[in-house]
Amino acid sequence: MKLQPRQQLLELWEAAARASYRDGVWAWGGRDGSNSISDAEQLLCFMYPASELPGFRLDTPDETADDVLAALAVLGDSVEIPKLLLKVIGQYLRTYTADDGRPLFSGGSYFRSVDDETKVTPEQLQLDVVDSFSMSVTLALGTLGFLKVFRQSVRRESIRREIRELEDLASKRLSAAMAGLLRSFTVNAFDPGSTAGRALLRTVNQTGAPVRRVLDDLRRELRPVRAGLRDLTIGSGSQVDLDNENLLFECGWTWGIVKDAPDIVTPLDIGPQPKGVAADTPFLYFTVNALVGIADLFSARTRVLSLLNDDQITLAQAIQRRWDLTQSYWRTIATYGRGTWPLEDIPWRTVDEKESDYYSLGVTAMVVQSLVNNRAADVDLGRVAAVLEELAVRARIIRRAVPGDPPVLMHSPGVPINLHGSDVLGPHLVWVVSDFAITLLKRTIWAASIAQNTRMRERLLALADQIWRHIMLRRHTDGPAAGLWDQPGNVFSDIQVRDEEPSWYFSERVVEFLVSAAASSGEPPLRSPQLVELALQMLGEAEHLLDQELVTRPLVGGQTIQPKLRSIQASLQRARAIVSDRPATAQALINDALLGLERLAAARDSASEAI
Structure with missing residues (x-):
């Protein structure tokens, strides 16, 4: 099944529109009910492609594509x-604003009690x-750009x-979401001899090296991250004392507002800042x-449309600093050492000594994002590709599951994440x-x-195609959700539900993938240096032969160049213009030109022999 992002996005839009707009009324909620995250995911199924892909724009009525x-x-x-989008966006923004003006980012129906009773x-x-903060950033920016x-x-x-x-409501929600992200960032420092310290050292030490050597080397590798974290001044995570270099640490986001997180001091109107209860661990x-x-x-x-004001830019810069440091930290940990990477030792083990393929996927996701930002070499990418392939096999995505296969549980009901600290207000x-x-x-x-x-890209695209086939099989085939996700029972016989x-949760992530795939297809094709060199050599020969023809071929009265030679000359000029970016296409043009020149030469030789 060859991926066709535009066609599949259009099919998804048609299904999402049918599921969302019933009997002339917008129907909020899906499999998991209505909450600030699910409703944002539902809106983003429409807003995200419209924001990111020019061919899907909905904000300029005269330019909306016919297939859209x-x-x-x-x-x-x-x-x-x-x-209609104005109307439903307004409903969302007003629904999730409290009476005191504070934007609401509650998990609502996505929360589950550890005890079903x-x-x-x-x-x-x-x-x-945090999921609501993150989704709200994307939705608010998309909304502001649309408006x-x-x-x-x-x-x-x-x-x-x-x-x-x-615009005022979306901007306020964006500001509050950024403040929430700053108040849910956390740095967890611990002694190397503690349970967490031993677990981290065991994870990174893939060669069995002496612990002291690994510890010293890891501290040295993490020194830039430690220095950056010490410089944090606002939000949570800035109160941890990292001056003691004997301590190890990890950084990232916890599930909600950190307990005792300080308020964000900003001139922005974000309403009262709620108290947090989340555990101070990533x-x-x-x-x-x-x-x-x-x-x-x-x-x-965001930059081109100037969607952030000056005060929001200040918050965004503080968040970006955490974004950079977090990616640097996890890439350092995941790719530590000269032998086997910790990332390649599946499943990943967390500092609280829990293991899961899902944790490996999370760390891999951050490493891939870091590689994308830094345009890493294919050597690193090849190792990541091997991890992605193994995860696809272990999760029974590109391998058939057998009855009672434990990995099926990752797909349904899913992986439970304990929200430490939530039990101060009720059940865990x-x-x-x-x-x-x-x-x-x-x-x-x-x-x-x-x-x-090309080989590396084809390897990854082949894997993506296999995973996509699996995901396509999980679409609903009938009912109000037909054409949307997620029905894992279509693939796994053990799942009876x-x-x-x-599931707007799953469907929105499919939209994100298709948008990424569509954006990637708009990038220039890969260029091979060897192919460029060959094309240049061919071009040199073709241009030389053309010059010979222009010198030796007699002209018809009134012409400066014969029409056939003019066509060949135009092809070679086009080939030279694109040879660096599209060498294979340039070669095709050069081949046609060489064939035309050869026919002219052969015709001239035949005429000479006839005389």
């Missing part, structure tokens, strides 16, 4: 669709969670007034999700994640996008 209008026909025409308390349902462009097409004052109100899952949302803060689109909470397959696919396509040679409603 056909896919979203249930929502209206090119004028009605953006008006104990209900989650109302206070726990209102706890802010900024759509406003230029609007003349009616009532609509322009609504746009201004939504979680791999929430760290990965935070990094994904944060990247949108300093994307090219867990966060269940079931996005292993789509997260693996997203990282695979990211890695393929930076491959520097059948859901009627879509």
Whole structure:
């Protein structure tokens, strides 16, 4: 099954529109009910492609593509669709704003009690969670960009007034989400002799080297990260004393606002800042999700449209500092040493001595993101590709599962993450994640996008194609969720649960993947230095032969160059213009030119023999 991002995005839009707009009313919620994250994911199924891909724009009615209008026909025409989006965005922003003006980032129905017989308390349902901060950053930026462009097409004052109100609400939500991310970042320092210290040293020491040598080397490798963390001044994570270089540490995002996290001092209107209860330790899952949302803060689109004001830029810079340090830390840990990487020792072991393939996926995701940012060499990429392939096998994504296969549990019901600290307000909470397959696919396509040679790219694209086939089989085939995700029982016979409603959690991540795939397809093709050199040699020969023809071939009266030679000359000029970027295409043009020149030479020789 060859991936076709545009066609598949259009099919997904058609299914999402059908599931979201029923009997002329927008239907919030899906398989997991309505909450600040699920509803944002539902909106992002539409807003994210419209924001990131020019061919899917909805903010300029006169320029909306015909196939886009056909896919979203249930929502209206090119004028009605953006008006409807205005309406539902307004519903979302107002629903998740408290009476005191504070934007709400609660996990709501996504929270689960560790004991199925104990209900989650109302206070726990209102706890802010990092997933909501991250999703809100992406949604708010997409909304601000959409409103900024759509406003230029609007003349009616009532609509322009609504746009201004939504801009204020979206900007306030964005500011509050950034403050939340700053208050949920954490640095966990510990003694090398502690349980956490021994676990970390055991993870990085893949060669059995003396512990003292590994400890000294690891401290040296992490010195730049330690120095950067010491310089943090606002938000949580800035109170940890890292001056004691004997301590080891880890950094990232916990699941919510850190307990006793200081308020963010800012002139921005973000409403009252809630108290936190989350444990002051990083979680791999929430760290990965935070990094994904944060990247949108300093994307090219955010800069070009000037979506952040000066005070928001100040917060974004503080967040970016944490983003850089976190990626540097986890890449250092995951790729430590000269032999086997800790990342390659699957499953990953956390400092609290828990092991899971899902943890390996989380660390791999951060390493891939770091490689993308730094355009790593294919040597590193090859090792990451091997990890991605093994994870796909172990998770039974590209291998058939047998009855009772434990890895199936990662897909349904999913991997439970204990939310330490949540029990101060009720039962101990867990966060269940079931996005292993789509997260693996997203990282695979990211890695393929930076491959520097054809063989490596083809290897990663082949893996992506296999994973995509698996994910396509998990679509709903009937009911209101037809064409959306997630129905893992279609693939795994052990899973008996059948859901009627879509999982916006999973479907939105499919959208993210398809957008990444579409963006990657717009990149220039890989260029081989050897192919460029060969094309230049061929071009030199062809141009020399053309010069000979121009000198020796007699001209017809009134012409400066024969039409055939003019065509050959144009082909060679085009070949020279593109040879550095598209050497294979240049070779095709040169081959045609050489063939034409050879035919002219052969015709001249035949004429000479006839005389």
